[in-house]
Amino acid sequence: MSEYVMRAVRADEWEKVKELRITALKDPAAPVAFLENLDQAEARTDDFWQDRASGASHGRHARQFVAEAPDGQWVGSVTVLVEEGGTTDFFERAVERTQGHLVGVFVRPEQRGTGLTEGLFAAALDWAWSLEGPALERVRLFVHEDNARAAAFYRRFGFRATGEVLPVPADPGAKEFEYVVPRP
Template sequence: MNQHAVRPVAAGEWEKAKELRLSALRDPAAPVAFLENIVEAEAQPDEFWQGRTAGASSGRAARQFVAEAPGGAWDGSVTVRVEEGGTIDFFGEVVEKSQGHLVGVFVRPEQRGTGLTEALFAAALEWAWSLDGPALGRVRLFVHEDNARAEAFYRRFGFVASGRIVVGTPSDAEARELEYVLERPEAGR
């Protein structure tokens, strides 16, 4: 049974957030899982990590959720970024209606298959669906076409391929990222 506490990150926890992100970027799946690489991340000053963590700890723009073990170690994370209607998204497209965008999904290898990813996603979606003014109509994520393990999890969790494919990432001009979406539950509208 999983004993982790899944909770939002606090602004002052930047050192733990940094360590977990660097671990994620060292994972063998990192090249198909993240748009950032370990060399870029390790070069960032502490102020970058402090700002990143503070920005994901409060307000509406983003929220990072972590899975904390009983001893205090962080074993996983996911972040929800809010893309407001009428703004331009990461890929240069206009966002029609306010939506969530899940990024930075990571669970340490020894915790995979324990239900930790499901718990992180449940917390992230609960927060996303709780937002008012305007409510989020859907949550999306992108998955590299070669990341079959992640793609299978997203489908099991209820995400559906939208058919949108983005070609090219900062590290690979030929990479194909597939969009998956989860519509807001009707009861929450």
């Protein structure tokens, strides 16, 4: 893993952001890992991808981190969204505390189990904990009830289930479980 660089995306890298997201949505685990499907992503305009990369490259609202191979290929990604206390979240619920929300976790299948996910999470959490005014109290994520592999990784990385359970927006019969890691 040491030859890989964990870094934030740059605004001009929208084509790589798009390529990695579409690759992630082609993965067999995508239906239980993402709230977006391949058809939705492929239908998005270049302007959408440009805005997405720009918005995740600077400022406080969001930051996307990638694992970059020596040849420049992106082999994994995770995004931190900042949810400010007093706002509403993706699920249209009140956000009681200022917190991070990890989304879009993906590592190419041939790189899984190599430590890249740990490296991505470390970079994402380092950034999240560095924020001030106000500082994040915790970082959370949601995991689909059928995504045991991801849940096991999150627990190994220090995330703990809160007991909060939400229906999956596209499939209200399915559940997502909230996991959090408190500010160190």
